[in-house]
Amino acid sequence: MSWLLLCSHLLLFPSSSSFNFLCHHDENSALLQFKTSFTIETNPHCDDESASKTTTWINGTDCCSWNGVTCDTVSGHMVGLNLGCEGIEGTLHPNSTLFHLVHLQTLDLSHNDLSYSHFHFKFARFLSLTHLDLSECNLQGEVPIQISHLSKLESLHLSGNDELVWKETTLKRVVQNATNLRDLFLDDTNMSSIRPNSMELLFNQSSSLVSLNLGGTGLSGKLKKSILCLPSIQELDMSFNNNLEVQLPELSSVKILDLSHTNFKGPIPLSFTNFTHLTSLSISGNNLNGSIPSSLFTLPHLTCLNLDNNDLSGQIPNVFPQSNRFEELELSKNKIGGEIPSSLSNLQQLAYLDLSSNLISSQIPDVFGRMTKLQYLYLADNNLEGQIPSSVFNLTQLLELDFSDNKLEGPLPNKVTGFQKLFELRLNDNLLNGTIPLWCLSLPSLVNVYLSNNRLTWHIHDAFSSNSLESLYLDNNMLQGEIPESIFSLANLKELRLQSNNLSGLVNFQIFSKFQNLSGLYLSWNSQLSLNFESNVSYSFNQLEELELASVNLIEFHKLQANFTNLDDLDLSNNKLNAIPNCLIETNHLTFLNLSQNLLTSTDQLIEMAVNNEDLAELNLSSNLLNGIIPQCFSNFQYLEFLDLQKNKFHGTLPSNFSESISVLNLNGNLLEGLLPKSLSHCKYLKVLNLGSNRLEDKFPDWLQTLQDLKVLVLRDNRFHGPIANLKIKHLFPSLAIFDISGNNFSGFLPNAYFKNYESMKNVTQMGGDSSLPYMDIRCLYYERPCTDSVTVTTKGNVLTLGRIPILFVSVDLSRNKFEGEIPNAIGELHALKGLNLSHNRLVGQIPQSMGNLTYLESLDLSSNMLTGVIPAELTNMNSIEVLNLSNNHLKCGPEPEQHHSPPSTNNIWSEEKFEFGWKPVAIGYGCGFVIGIGLGYFVFLIGKPRWLVMIFGGQPKRRVIRRTRVRRSNGSTQMVQMS
Known part of the structure; x- marks a missing residue:
């Protein structure tokens, strides 16, 4: 055959390989052009295996053989395209060649970055589409109404596109036209414009729906129980619609039900027990109250139960099922008390158990011996006592153990037979003692060990060895001696x-x-x-x-x-540094810098260090020897939230501008002068402002009243002057808990409007038996850091510096000024007050009877005024009072009540020790050097509530005739007065 003839033959009869191509040429080209319109990057949220499809898309090969592509074996048309988690990045344009693949039946572009492309109406060209997955694609704009043309849809996934907006008419048409729709996942899209009452119209024809997820869609209002009565539904998720009030629908066929964070109120409905097909139930993060019905644990197929973060109370029912079917049980963050029931051991299939953040007390029962499949065990933040049961240390499948924040005690075992897969161990904040066992730092899979805040010791010669350990928390224990050398062999720490x-x-x-x-x-x-x-x-x-x-x-x-x-x-x-090394000055990523309590004198190094670190959020230079003018750069960082320069020798005026992000500003104890910069009024997040003990001279800064978050305001011991205006502001200092303007030259009447508007001072939060008060230091709580700020207050007759500010410490100190007029009745509305000091002013009139309402008051000082009238008997209602000073006024007692005689006693003197007072003697007297404490003594001890000064301090009143008390003269001397 000649060469010319051979070429003609090849043109007329292609090779067998090209002749057998199944893929249509136009679809091949469209797909290759689609690929070139994007970049492909590794998606960190997907498996490596999933991001390799398009590498097989090579020109000149059969596109039906490419990964992610499915073709019809008869027609050769492309009917399936799966590019989920491919790492696609770029914009999807309306002219994309993707829309040329009109024969597609399934399309998956999920978990790619389409750069907030619009959801184009051209998706409606895929009329044969049965499955569409565009979840987590960063789509935006309105869902086009043309999508309702896809009448063959069986599955629609649009989850995680939070800027994708639904209109009611669009959703209605989609549901009505797609009569075979089984799976509808719209979670984390925007459905805020859809009315709950219209949802019955939307879904009443959805008899085919099996799975429906509307979680986090912004639905609001009241959802009636009849709205979601879908006959075929097996999975329903309405979670994280916090403004949606849900009533329990009638769902006899449902298997998975998630109504968490949906404002679900009241007790757990007993009708849950009618859902006999339930395998998973989550109703966490709601307003459920009452006890947990025991019938909930008898549902025959339930394997996962999540009730955490409600107000459920009572005990955990001792009725755990005998069928051993439970795999996950979460009851954390409620008010469940009592003991852990021993029947818990019946749940031998349990892999996940969370009872943390409740009120469970007593010892942990030894019930874990049969729970051999347990992987996650959380009992943190309860009142558990005693030793950890030995069966816990035998769990061989356990991955995480958290018993933190309890009262567990005793030593840890020297050896364990389980824990070979343990990843995280949390035993911090307990009363554990003894030596830290070697296994805590040597188990093969252990990555995080938290043993902080216990009473543990160690052997410095122990040979610690672990290639897996990354986090080791041993702070606040009783570790002594040198740091063991073997600890430095933990190579991956x-x-x-x-x-x-x-x-x-x-x-x-x-x-x-x-x-x-x-x-x-x-x-x-x-x-x-x-x-x-x-x-x-x-x-x-x-x-x-x-x-x-x-x-x-x-x-x-x-x-x-x-x-x-x-x-x-x-x-x-808290070192003795007078200079900072150059290598630290050159850092440029600092956000937290604490150089307090040192011997630094110059600001030159600090200015350079601050300028290099423009992202500073916290700067603490307190208690040094710094002087000069406060550098402007210390105050105007864009992200600065905490600035503490107290107890230095700064002079001059305050900086002209402060960061609008600042929440804590402490300049106490310097030599600052001049006016307060009005730029502070722009600091809307300010919570603590302490300018005490300086030489500032100004009128009261009325513009501070607009700061809604201000909790602490201290202007004490300055040169402020003039009256405090009673401004007519609707929300005046609503968050204030400490107000101290003592030691100035304020005059005029007391600010009555303040007392009427101190909302936070009116609300009393009961602490129960918890002696560990939470603190107002937002900085410490947010960043989980040691608290270093402080405020000086006068309470119980003493000047105290509070290193941290308890949330419940509520104090008003207006002493050592020139206030006049009467004490407003509104002061009796401040029920949360712990300390009130109005002494050394020019107040007149009577003590308001409303002060008797201050039942939490511990310290009251009205001394050195010109108060008159009878001391109100209502003061005996102040059950928490420890220090009461009414001296140097013109007060008098009421009429002497009828005396009650008692049998004689062998002990005829009441001493402070017998009473077990534990406080300085009550000082009550009169001006002009005239002491009539005897009369007040009769008032206190004989008025009909003689236990006032006894019972509240733990002592028991004793009947006797001769009594002795101490009074204070106006010149400061004291006198013991005997009363019979």
């Missing part, structure tokens, strides 16, 4: 917390560079520990983000040479 122990010895800082992945090092508050820094060594801490070395005797710290490229948090407080 990222976070080491040893602060607040009794560690000692001299440690070369270089040794910590052995931790190549170290991100957090906490050694603070080990006063016997010393860190040495050599000048000829340069350390590498490229991964270090948090370094806390407060109170650890930094020897030759100025010689430190290191690379801290990622340092975010630096605490060097």
Whole structure:
């Protein structure tokens, strides 16, 4: 055959391989063009195997053989395209060649980044489509009404496109036209414009729906129980619609039901027990109350139950099912008390158990021996006591164990037979004692160990060894001696917390560079520990983000040479530093800087350090020897939330501008002068403002009243003057809890409008038996950091500096001014007050009877005024009072009540020790040096409530005739007065 003839033959009869191509040429080209319109990146949220489809799309090969492509074997048309989790990035345009594939029946573009492309109406061209998945694609705009043309849809997934908006008419047409629709997942799209009452019209024809997810769609209003009575529904999720009030629908066929965070109110309905097909029930994060019905645990197929974060109370029912079917049980964050029932051991299939954040007390029962499949066990934040039962340490499948925040005590076992798969161990905040066992730092899979806030010790010669351990929290224990050398063999350690122990010895800082992945090092508050820094060594801490070395005797710290490229948090407080090493000045990522309680004198280094770190959120330079004018750069960082410069020698005026992000500003105890900058009124997030003990001279800053979040305002001991205007502002200081303007020259009447509007001072929160008060320091709570701010107050006759501010400490101090007029009756509405000081003013009139309503008041000082009239008997209602000072006024007692004689006693003197008062003697007297404490003594002890000064302090009143009390003269001397 000639060459010409051969070429003609090849043109007329293609090779067998090309002749057998199933894919249509136009669809092949369309798909290749579609690929070139995007970039392909690795999706970190998807498996590596899923992001490899388009690598097989090669020109000249059969597109029906490409990964992610499905073709009809007869027609050759492309009917399926699966590019889920492919890592596609780019915009989907209306002219995209994707819309040329009109024969598609299934299309999956989920978990790609379509760069907030609009949901184009051209999707309606896929008339044969039965399955469409565009979830997590960053689509935006309105869902086109043309999507309702896809009448063959059986599955529609649009989840996670939070800027995708539904109109009521569009959703109605989609549901009505797609009569075979089984799965509808619209969670985290925007359905806020759809009325709940219209949903019955939307879904009343959806007899085919099997799965419906409307979670997090912004639905609001009241959803009637008849609206979602879908006959075939098996999975229903309405969760995280916080403004939607849900009533329990009639769903006899449902298997998975999630109504969490839907404003579900009242007790758990008993009608739940009619849902006999339920396998998973979640009604967490609602307003459910009452006890947990025992019938809930008898549902025959229930394997997952989540009731956490409600107000459920009572005991856990001791009626756990005998069928061993439970796999997940979560009852955390309620008010469940009592004991853990022993019948818990029946749940042998249980893999997940969470009873944390309840009121469960007593000991943990030894019920875990038969629960061999348990993987997650959480009993944290309860009142559990005693030792941890031995059966816990035998669990071989356990991955996470959290018994933190209880009262567990005793030693940990030296050896364990289980825990070989344990990933995380949380036993912090208990009363555990004894030696830390080797297994805590040697188990093969253990990554995080939290043993903080216990009473544990260690053997410094123990050989710790672990290639998996990353976080080790041993702070606030009873660790003594040197840091064991073997701890530095934990090669993969990222976070080491040893602060607040009794560690000692001299440690070369270089040794910590052995931790190549170290991100957090906490050694603070080990006063016997010393860190040495050599000048000829340069350390590498490229991964270090948090370094806390407060109170650890930094020897030759100025010689430190290191690379801290990622340092975010630096605490060097309570040392004796007078200079900062250059390597720290050069850092540029700091957000938290604490150099308080040192010997720093110059601001030059600090200015350079601050300028280099423009993202500072916290700057604490308190209790140093800094002087001069406060640098403007200290106050105007864009993200600055906490600025503490107290107890220095700064003078001059305050900076002209402060960061609008600031929440805590403490300039107490300096030599500042001049006016308050009105720019503070723009600091809308300000919670603590302490300008006490300076030389500021101004009128009362009325513009501060507009700060809705202000909780602490201290202007004491300055030169403020003039009256305080009673402005007519609707919400005046609504959050204020500490108001101290004592030691100034304020005059005029007391600010009656303030007392009427202090909303936070009117509300009393019961603490029950919890002695560990929470604190108002928002900075500490948000960043989970040690609290370092403080405020000085006068309470119970003493000047106190509160290192942290209890939420319930509510105080008003207007003393040492020139206020006049009467005490307003409205002051009796401040029911949460703990301290009230109006002394050393020019107040007249009578003590308001309404003060008797201040039953939480512990300290009341009205001394050195010109009050007159009878001391109101209502003051005897103040059951918490510890210090009462009414001296140097013109008060008198009421008429002497009828005396009650008692049988004689062998002990005829009432002493302070017999009463067990525990407080300074009550000082009540009169001006002009005339003491009539005897009359008041009769009033107090004989008025009919003689137990007032006895019972509230734990003493028992004793009947006797001779009584003795102490009164104070106006000149400060005291006199013991005997009454018979």
